Amino acid sequence: MYRYDNIDQTLVAERVAQFRDQTRRFLAGELSEDEFKPLRLRNGLYIQTHAPMLRVAIPYGLLSSRQLRMLAHLARKYDRDYGHFTTRQNLQYNWPKLEDVPDMLADLATVEMHAIQTSGNCIRNTTADHFAGIAPDEVDDPRPYCEIIRQWSTVHPEFNYLPRKFKIAVTGSPADRAASEVHDIGLHLKRGPDGEIGFEVLVGGGLGRTPIIGKVICDFLPREHLLSYLEAILRIYNQEGRRDNIYKARIKILVKALGIEAFREAVEAEWALIRDSGLKLEVAEIERMRSFFVPLPYETLADIDPTTGREPAFVAWYRHNTRAHKVPGYRAVIVSLKAPDIAPGDITATQMDELADLADRLSSGQLRATHDQNLILAEVRQQDLYEVWQGLVALTLATPNIGTLTDMICCPGLDFCSLANASSISIAKQINDRFTDVDYLYDLGHIEVKMSGCMNACGHHHVGHIGILGVDKRGEEWYQITLGGSASGISSLGTVIGPSVSKADVAETIAKILDVYVAERQEEESFLDAFRRIGVQPFSERVYAANH
Amino acid sequence: MRQIIKDRQVVADDWTYVGKEEAAGATRVVLPLADYLAVRAGGESPVPGAQVAVSLLPADDEQALKPYLADLPLIVVEFPSTAEGRGYTQARLLRERMGFQGELRAAGGVRLDQVFLLARCGFNAFDLAVGEKLEPAIAELERFSVAYQDGAGPLTHPRRRYDTGASSAR
Known part of the structure; x- marks a missing residue:
């Protein structure tokens, strides 16, 4: 994996010193809350419902055992013995003290980690396929390009005060495991006409209030032009993106307003002026x-x-929990952070430490965080799988549910987040309590449930095969259900089945939806394929018939 | 007289911002873009006889200044709020693409914590928000000794590390 040199180490150290000074000024009353906010956000620090929340970047999801031990240490020393993996390969601490955060960042810097630009209106952590480098179907490893993007985007002088946040995802496989088509920029590694490596570039995807699938802005971008092309897109966005309305400020709104052709024209005109500048990668x-x-x-x-x-x-x-590896005799193990009785994505400090040991002993000493809130041991010899399984069972990290209904994506929701309208974690629990028959879950096959506690869509509900969105109805928590969303392969946005359902009825509603699928499916047809064939109507009829 | 930071020093500023400050009798005036262009096109100056410079708002097109850059002593780029980011791009284009050599000043909602980034974009002068202390802001210009991007100042092309022998941190 990438190792910091003096330049990287100096930069994070100087950033920590800067934030320590900013925090001191805030605590001394020299900075108001409004003045401190954009500064703390650019260092991953939110003020949440109960306490500050610190979001640590795990660049493109790659993590060494040493780094994981440090994350465990931070959980123990500064938080409540656990952390939460997010849908963008970050880790969040929900209970740090504001005054401790500079020390946390200093600790992170000792293991080549940071929280730079994990929030705020700037370029966020660049995410990637969690099977990068080992996927049998990979064109090229996306991680070197992610690191190039990480460095280019970090403390970028021109793009730290964008109209809104900006997220980039890179994938090297035709199977999109990074939800790249719902990112501000999605990069797909591919080969050009002469076999050279480059990217298909998508722009203007995103979820939130206005979910949009990204559009192709460039069919093939030779890799040496990666940064100049990104800079051209960002520059047009920085100049032309809306700043008058926070809900219209993402690049997707600009691309939609101009149309992809006009947007492309503007980007290409800018790009022509900088493509052979110092941004060109040698x-x-x-x-x-x-x-x-x-x-x-x-x-x-x-x-x-x-x-x-x-x-x-x-x-x-x-x-269910292991995947093919491109090298014979090896396999990738998905560590399930979806045990029935925990909040999806949560992991304790002890689990982190023990998992780090397991990674050292029986994998490569590295782990990956996935965008669906699990972890991966990517380099396990097949002959060691049984031992790995035993180790994971002892840690309750072996729930055999990957790809099934209970492998849910779930945002922190109302329990933690000050933006949320409704709880997500309790719904995850309700679903876990309702669907305990693993044979039934296995029979249902691959189903992605994704839920968000508000329309900001951190839980990616629009692209869930079954999406659940928490809404506030006169002070009560209700849930809107969508079906047929997907962010991998052929991306699609979910279709709303009808009026939202009450909190008590969510799991039962899903049970009815699954009944329809089981009744209608043809042979090996997946839930998503069945939905795409029969549409939303049979599901809506079944769900709402019972209410009349 | 207003105190600003220019070339890493606190200096007294004798420019008058027309439209914001009393300009009668001023010898050096900063005009909004439209007024400046009108004067350059032969129109009468709002303050006849005074030397003129220009200020840009975020939505202004800096390209309009192209014919006049050689004898423009000062361009003020205004930041109506700290969150405003267009001025960073305006500055880079004025410096890097259009070759502007004069004073490039960030003004308005500019705080100490932005000056490092602004300087990297080419600003060499800062008219900070009311209440900001100038000496600490000058120190802030040295906040980072490394950068990942090309930019104004000595930290250039840091990506080209394959031949620098940059040693590992450990």
Whole structure:
């Protein structure tokens, strides 16, 4: 993985010193709350319902065991012994003290981590495919390009006061595991006509109040032009994006208003003036970055069937929580942070420490955070899978539910977030309590449930196969259900099934939806495919028929 | 007289912002873009005989100044609020693309915590928000000794590290 040099280390150290000074000035009354807000936000610090919340960047989701131990240490020393993984490969602490945050950031800097630009109207943490570098279907490893983008975007002098936040995701596989089409910019690595590496560039995707799938602005961008093209897009956005209305300020609104053709024209005109500037990436620069992400010294192993002679619990876990690796004899393990009785994405300090040990002992000493709020041990020898499973079972991190109904994406919701209209975590619990029959869950197959406690859509509800959105109705929590959303492969936005349902009825409503699917599906047809074939009507009829 | 930061020093500023300050008798005046362009096109100055400079609002097109840059002593870029970000782009375009050599001043909702970024975009003068202390802001210009982007000042092309032998931090 990428290692900091003196320049990187100096930059984060100087950033910590800057924020320490800003915090001191705020606490001394030299900065008002309004003046301090944009400064703390650019260092990941929100003021939430109960306490400040600190969001730590895990660039493109990659994490060393040493870094994970530091995250555990921070949870123990400054928080309540746990952290929460988000939908953008970040980790959040929900209970830090404001005055401790500079020390937390200083601790993070010792393991080459930071919270720079994890909030605020600036370029956020760049996210990537969590199977980067090991996916059998990968065109190229996105992580070197993510690191290039991370550095370019960090403390960018021109783009720190954008009209609104700006999120970039990069994927190297046709199977989009980074929700790249609902990002402000989505980058898809691909090969050009002569086999050279470059990107398909999408712009103007996003969720929130106005969900939009990104549009292709460039079919093929040779990789050396990556930064100049990004800079051109950001510059047009910074100049032309709306600043009069926070709800109209994302780049998607600008792209929609201008139309993709006119927006492309503006970007290309700007790009023509900077494409051969110092932003042009030289081969040696790219190769230097790539050298940090070279494949591990894999052993020469044959694929085996690790399930032979093993108990059903292991077999179920193997089938649901492990994935193919491009190297024979290896497999990727998804560590489920979706145990039935915890908030999706939460992990305790003890789990973090033990998992770090497991990663050192039986994987590469690295982990990845996924955008669906799980972790990955990416380099496990197939012969070690049983031992890994035993280790994870002991940590209650082996719930064999990846890709199933209970592998839900869930925002912190009303329990923590000051923006939320409704609770999300309690709905996750309700669903877990209602659907306890794992055979039924396995029979349902791949279903993505995504829920957000408000229309800001941190839980990506628009792109859930089943999306759940918390809404406030005269002071009560109600939930709007959408079906048929997806952010991988062929992206689509969910269709609302009808009026929102009461809090008590959410799980029961989902049960009815699933009944329709089970009755209507053809052979191996997935929930999403069935929905795309039959549409929303049969589901709406079933859900609302009972209410009449 | 107003105190500003210019070239890392506190200096007294003898420019008068027309439309915001009493301009009668002023010898050096800063005009809004439309007024400035009118004067340059042969129109009468609101303060006849005074030397003229220009101020840009966020929505103004800096390209309009292209014909006049060589003899423009000062461009004031206004930040109506701290959150306003267009001035950063205006500054880079004026400096890097259009080659403006004169004083480039950030004014309005400009606070100590922005001056480092503003300077990297090419500003060499700062008329800070009311109440901001100038000496600490000068110190703030040295906040970072490294940068990842090209920009004004000595920190150029830091990405090109493959041949610099930048040693590992540990």
